[in-house]
Amino acid sequence: xxxxxxxxxxxxxxxxxxxxxxxxxxxxxxxxxxxxxxxxxxxxxxxxxxxxxxxxxxxxxxxxxxxxxxxxxxxxxxxxxxxxxxxxxxxxxxxxxxxxxxxxxxxxxxxxxxxxxxxxxxxxxxxxxxxxxxxxxxxxxxxxxxxxxxxxxxxxxxxxxxxxxxxxxxxxxxxxxxxxxxxxxxxxxxxxxxxxxxxxxxxxxxxxxxxxxxxxxxxxxxxxxxxxxxxxxxxxxxxxxxxxxxxxxxxxxxxxxxxxxxxx
Amino acid sequence: xxxxxxxxxxxxxxxxxxxxxxxxxxxxxxxxxxxxxxxxxxxxxxxxxxxxxxxxxxxxxxxxxxxxxxxxxxxxxxxxxxxxxxxxxxxxxxxxxxxxxxxxxxxxxxxxxxxxxxxxxxxxxxxxxxxxxxxxxxxxxxxxxxxxxxxxxxxxxxxxxxxxxxxxxxxxxxxxxxxxxxxxxxxxxxxxxxxxxxxxxxxxxxxxxxxxxxxxxxxxxxxxxxxxxxxxxxxxxxxxxxxxxxxxxxxxxxxxxxxxxxxxxxxxxxxxxxxxxxxxxxxxxxxxxxxxxxxxxxxxxxxxxxxxxxxxxxxxxxxxxxxxxxxxxxxxxxxxxxxxxxxxxxxxxxxxxxxxxxxxxxxxxxxxxxxxxxxxxxxxxxxxxxxxxxxxxxxxxxxxxxxxxxxxxxxxxxxxxxxxxx
Ligand SMILES: Cc1cc2nc3c(=O)[nH]c(=O)nc-3n(C[C@H](O)[C@H](O)[C@H](O)COP(=O)(O)OP(=O)(O)OC[C@H]3O[C@@H](n4cnc5c(N)ncnc54)[C@H](O)[C@@H]3O)c2cc1C
Ligand SMILES: Cc1cc2nc3c(=O)[nH]c(=O)nc-3n(C[C@H](O)[C@H](O)[C@H](O)COP(=O)(O)OP(=O)(O)OC[C@H]3O[C@@H](n4cnc5c(N)ncnc54)[C@H](O)[C@@H]3O)c2cc1C
Numbered sequence: 001x002x003x004x005x006x007x008x009x010x011x012x013x014x015x016x017x018x019x020x021x022x023x024x025x026x027x028x029x030x031x032x033x034x035x036x037x038x039x040x041x042x043x044x045x046x047x048x049x050x051x052x053x054x055x056x057x058x059x060x061x062x063x064x065x066x067x068x069x070x071x072x073x074x075x076x077x078x079x080x081x082x083x084x085x086x087x088x089x090x091x092x093x094x095x096x097x098x099x100x101x102x103x104x105x106x107x108x109x110x111x112x113x114x115x116x117x118x119x120x121x122x123x124x125x126x127x128x129x130x131x132x133x134x135x136x137x138x139x140x141x142x143x144x145x146x147x148x149x150x151x152x153x154x155x156x157x158x159x160x161x162x163x164x165x166x167x168x169x170x171x172x173x174x175x176x177x178x179x180x181x182x183x184x185x186x187x188x189x190x191x192x193x194x195x196x197x198x199x200x201x202x203x204x205x206x207x208x209x210x211x212x213x214x215x216x217x218x219x220x221x222x223x224x225x226x227x228x229x230x231x232x233x234x235x236x237x238x239x240x241x242x243x244x245x246x247x248x249x250x251x252x253x254x255x256x257x258x259x260x261x262x263x264x
Numbered sequence: 265x266x267x268x269x270x271x272x273x274x275x276x277x278x279x280x281x282x283x284x285x286x287x288x289x290x291x292x293x294x295x296x297x298x299x300x301x302x303x304x305x306x307x308x309x310x311x312x313x314x315x316x317x318x319x320x321x322x323x324x325x326x327x328x329x330x331x332x333x334x335x336x337x338x339x340x341x342x343x344x345x346x347x348x349x350x351x352x353x354x355x356x357x358x359x360x361x362x363x364x365x366x367x368x369x370x371x372x373x374x375x376x377x378x379x380x381x382x383x384x385x386x387x388x389x390x391x392x393x394x395x396x397x398x399x400x401x402x403x404x405x406x407x408x409x410x411x412x413x414x415x416x417x418x419x420x421x422x423x424x425x426x427x428x429x430x431x432x433x434x435x436x437x438x439x440x441x442x443x444x445x446x447x448x449x450x451x452x453x454x455x456x457x458x459x460x461x462x463x464x465x466x467x468x469x470x471x472x473x474x475x476x477x478x479x480x481x482x483x484x485x486x487x488x489x490x491x492x493x494x495x496x497x498x499x500x501x502x503x504x505x506x507x508x509x510x511x512x513x514x515x516x517x518x519x520x521x522x523x524x525x526x527x528x529x530x531x532x533x534x535x536x537x538x539x540x541x542x543x544x545x546x547x548x549x550x551x552x553x554x555x556x557x558x559x560x561x562x563x564x565x566x567x568x569x570x571x572x573x574x575x576x577x578x579x580x581x582x583x584x585x586x587x588x589x590x591x592x593x594x595x596x597x598x599x600x601x602x603x604x605x606x607x608x609x610x611x612x613x614x615x616x617x618x619x620x621x622x623x624x625x626x627x628x629x630x631x632x633x634x635x636x637x638x639x640x641x642x643x644x645x646x647x648x649x650x651x652x653x654x655x656x657x658x659x660x661x662x663x664x665x666x667x668x669x670x671x672x673x674x675x676x677x678x679x680x681x682x683x684x685x686x
Contacts, residue, residue, distance in 0.1 A: 070302070077385060191297070191406045194383045195267055 002056035003151060005047045006107055008118040008130065009060045009075060009083075010037040011068035036071040039119025041186035043179045044075050046149075047117045048187065054151050057081045059110060063091060063102050069203055076197035077189030084110070088207040093220030096125075100133030102218055105211050107138060115156065116176040120144055131178040141171045144178035269295040271590065272401055272410040273380075274388045274423055276303035278364075278576045279560025280416030281371035282321040282583025283590075287414075288378035290591045295410070296372070296380055297401065299387040304368030308535040310441065310573055311484025311491040312466045313367065314359045317577040317613070321584040322374055329366035331486040332464030334359045336457065339571050341638035342471035345520040348641045361464045361484045361491075363445075364576065371580070388417070391427040391556065398427075398555035412555050412597040414586050416579070419538045419546075419561040429556075430548045433538075436499030437545045439479065439568075442509045442536035443493025444517065446529040450488040456525045457485055468571050471638035473516045477501055478628040480570065481516055489532060490525065492517060495568075497541055497628055510534065539575070540566040542625050543618055551609060552589075552602035559586040565609075567617050569624060569686065578614050585609060623685035632678060636670050643669075 014035040036044075047058045060075045060083040062068050072083040086106050094102065107116060116135075121128040128144070135142030148159035156171040161180060171177075196202065208218065216222060241257065243250035258264040271287050273280045276298035284296045300306040312334055319325045335356065340349040376382050392400040392407050400409035401423075417423050419438065424430040450461070457465045470480040479496035494513055496505070513534075517526050540546050546564030551557065559565075560579035567574040589605035590597070609615045627633060647661035666675065 074385065188404075189385045191383065191386045191403045191408060194386055195295075195381075195408075198381050198383055199267070 001054050001151070003050055003054050003114045004056055004112055005050060005058045006110060006113045006116045007040070007043050007047045007058060007060050007075070007080070008103060008116070008134075009040045009044070009062040009068075009071060010119075010122050010124075011035070011062060011064050011071035012037045012122055012124040034067065034071065036074055037119055037122045037124075039121060039123070039179070039181050041075075041078075042181055042184045043117045043119045044078055044080060045184040045186040046146075046179045047115075048079050049184070050115070050149065050151070051079075056114075059084060059113075061103065061106055061110070062086065063094075063099060063106070065092075066205075072203050073194070073197045074189065076202060077194040078187055079190065079193050081202070083203045085203055085205045086207075086211070087205055088209075090208045090215065090219050093223060094218065095223035095225035096127050096129035096133060097224060098218050098220075098222035100130050101137060101222065102211065102213065103130065104134045104137035105213055106206060107134065109206070109211060114173050116140065116174065118176065118178045120178045120181055128178075131176060135176040138174075138176070140174055140176045141169075142176045142178075143169050143171065145180045146177040147180050147183040149177065267408065269293050269381075269408070269410040271295070271412050271414060272297060272408065273414040273416055274401065275416040275418055275560075275562075276300075276372045276375075276382060276384075277307060277368055277416060277418055277560060277579060278318075278371055279418075279562070279579035279583040279586075280414065281368065281375045282580040283414045283416060283557075283559055283586045284375035284380040284382075284583075285322060285371070285378050286584050286587030287590060288375060288380040290587065292590070294375070294380040295408075296375060296382045297386050297388055297403070298372075298382065298384045300384060302369065302384055303372030303382070304365035305384075307364040307368045308441075308443070308537045309364040309576060310443065310482045310493060310495075311361045311486065312359050312464075312572070313362060314574060314577040315357065317581040321580040322371060324374075328370050329362055330360045331363075332361045332459070332462055333357045334361060334464045334466045334484075336459065336463070336465040337571075338465065338467040338469075340467070340469035340471075340521075341641045342469050342473060342521065343638040343642040344472065346642045346645070347469065347471075347521050348638075348645055359466070361466070361486050363486065367576070388423050389426065390423055391415075391429075393427060396554055398553055411595070412557065412590055412593075412602075414583075414590070415556060415558045415562050416560045416583060416586075417562050419540050419564075419566075421562045424548065424558070424562060429553065434499075434545075435502045436497075437540070437542040439495050439497045439539045439541040440501065440509065440536060441493055441495045441539050442513055442534070443482075443491050444513055444531050445486075445533040446490045446492060446517070446526050447532045448488060448490060448525070448529050452525075453485050453488060453490065459485065466572070470570070470634055472635075473512065473519070474634060475505065475507075475512070476631065476635035477504060478631065478634055480634075482573075483522075490529070492522065492526075495539060498538075509536065539568070539573075540564045541568065541628070543567075544622060544625070550599070550603075551606045552599055554599050554602075555597050557586045557590060557602055557605050559583045563609075565614055565618070567621060569621065570627070574617070581612065581614055582609065585612060585614075621685070627682060627685055630678060630681065632670060632674070633682075637678075640665050640669050 058080045060080045063086040118131045145160045147161045150157040158169045243253045270293040273284045273296045284294045287294045337352040340347040388401045465485045467483040477500045481494045484491045559582040565578040585608045593601045643665035644661045647656045
C-alpha cells in the first residue's frame, strides 16, 4: 500500500519587488531573500498526509541554483524523507518547457514513483504550466485544484474543487496532481527532522552529467519563449474620496464622480 | 530522539555563535538551535560594534561584514527643531558599523565552519530539567539531551522564564528600540556626513524626539545607508506615550535637522526590539545552574552609557567566557564547577564596566535630562549666537535661559550626579 511520492519544490524570491534583467528578460534572483513557493508547502503537507495515512516515502525535487538547499532543508524539516536538487549552470535561463523537461527527466531517473504532487502555481512566475507539461512529458494523468485523495485498490480517487462544483476522478498509478492553495495548512518543522537534514545531509545534487540531457533541450537554448518586453502596470494614485451623509445623495455624487473620471 | 550533544546552544545571536564557535574549536560536539529562518533573521540593533572583545571571540574579524569604521562621534541635545552638538573627529579603528543580521550570519557561519551544527526554524520552549539538573531542551513535544546548555536567547528570555529561572520581564527593566534603515548612495553618505569611503559616524541625540521621555536617538552610517532610530524606556512609555513609536521615528526623519539628509532616501526596513535597561534587576540570581550557562542579553549584559551602547561585543565576549568555563569544567557541569563562569564575568571588563556604571540607569529617572536641559542649552545658544545689535554675555545667556526652567541648586546637583555616575 505504501506510496512513493515526489513533490515539486520551487524556491522563489520573497518579494513583490521583482527586478528583471533588461538584457535577458529573466528574473534577477540574487540578493533577494527566498522562500519555498507557498503553494508547494501546501503540496508537501498534502504528500506528508498521504504518507502518514498510507506509509511510503516523500521525495522533494527542485530544479534551482544551489541556494535552494535552504528551501529543501525546510521541507526536510517538515518530514520529507529525501531531497534532490537538480542544479547546473546549463539549466539556467529555462522557460517552462525546458524546466518541465528537466523535471520530467529527473522524475524518470527517480524511477519507482507512484504519485507526483505539485503546487498549482508559483508566486513569482505563476504560469501554472509545469504540472501539465511534466505530466505530458511523462504521459501521466493530470488533475489540478486537487483538495483530496484516497488510495484504494491501486487507484487514486481524487477530489478537485472548482468554484461551482466538486469533481471526482479515478486515476491510475502513477499520476500527477496539483494541489489547490489553502486546502491545507503546512505543518511546522520538527527538531528531529531538521536535525536529520543537518546531520545526514539527505540532499542529493544532480547536474546534467547525471541526467545526460541534450543541451539543445535545456536552459536558455531549450527555451522557445522569448520575452520581448516587460511592462509593469502603472501605479494609479488613489484619490481617497469618501462620500458621507445621506445615502441617496452620496450615491448620486459617487456616480457623478465616476462619470467625470470616465469610468462609467 | 537518539541524538545527544555535548552542548546545546539556544539562539544564534552574537552570544550563542561565539559560545558555539569557541566550543566547537575546542572539540565539543555542539548544536545551535535558532528560531529564525536563518541566523540574524530576527536580529536588530542600532549600528556600532566595538572591535576588541569581538576579535577575542572570533578569528578573521577582517572578513566580517564591516561597513565603516567609526571615526566621528556626535552627541546632540535637541529642542524645538534646533540642536546643540559636540563632535569628535578622530581616527581610531575601535568600532565599526554593520547590519546585525549580516554580522550574526557571519558569526554563525564561523561556528558552523568550526564544526558546530545549526538547526534553524526551531523554537526552544523550555529547558529540560530533571532532578535539579538541566539535561537538555524541550521544543513542542520533542526533547533533546545534552551534557550542558548555553542559554543565549537574548533579552526576551522566555525559555529562562518558563523554566522558572528568572522573573517575568517588566516594562521598567527594558527599553524599546526602533529604527529605520534609510537607503542613500555611498557618495551621499560620504558627502552628507563628511566621511571617506570606509569612515563612519555614530551620532546620538536626546531631547524632544522622545516627547521628553527618558531615552534618546541614534544615527549610524552604513556603507550605503543610514540607521536612524530611537530608544525609549518602557516603564515610562507604557504610562505616558500617546503615539505610535513609528510615528515618533517618522517625526525624527522629517524633522528639520535630519530631513535634509533623507529627502530622497528610501526606507528599506523598519524594525523594533527590546534592550536591557535596568541591568541590576535583569541579572539572574545565578548565571549558571547545574548543566546551564547564561550568556549575552539573556544575562542582562548590556551597557548603555547614553552616548554609546555596548551589547554585541558584550554578548560575543560572554559567549567566549561561557565556552572557556565549559571547556575547563572537564565534564563536570555542576553549579559549583560552572560558577567559574560567574567569576570570569565579574573579573572581565564586562563585569567591571557593569559595576562601575551601575548608577547610570538612575540618570534615566531624571526627567530634566531629556526635557529641561536640552531646552536650556538651545535657549542659551540662541541668546549667544542669534544676535542683532547687542552681544550677549555668556553669564546672562545662561541665567536667562535657566530662569523658570531649573533652579541653580538643582542644576548643580544634576551635574554632580551625571559627573559621578558616568
Ligand atoms: C524566457 C524565460 C526565461 C526564463 N529564465 C529563467 C531563469 O533564468 N531562471 C529562472 O529561475 N527562471 C526563469 N524563467 C522562469 C521559469 O521558466 C519558470 O519559473 C519555471 O519554468 C516554472 O514556471 P512557474 O514558476 O510559472 O511554475 P508553475 O507552473 O506556476 O508552477 C507549478 C508547480 O510546478 C512546480 N515547479 C515549478 N517550478 C519548479 C522547479 N523549478 N522545480 C521543481 N518544481 C517546480 C511546483 O510544484 C509549482 O507549484 C524564465 C521564463 C521564461 C519564460
Ligand atoms: C535598538 C537597539 C539598538 C542597539 N544598538 C546597539 C549598538 O549600537 N551596539 C551594540 O553593541 N549593541 C546594540 N544593541 C544591543 C545588541 O543588539 C544586543 O545586546 C545583542 O544583539 C545581544 O546578543 P545576544 O546574542 O545576547 O542576543 P540576540 O542578538 O537577541 O540573539 C538571540 C537569538 O536567539 C534566538 N532565540 C530567542 N529565543 C529563542 C528560542 N526560544 N529558541 C530558539 N532561538 C531563540 C533569537 O532569534 C536570536 O537570534 C542594540 C539593541 C537594540 C534593540
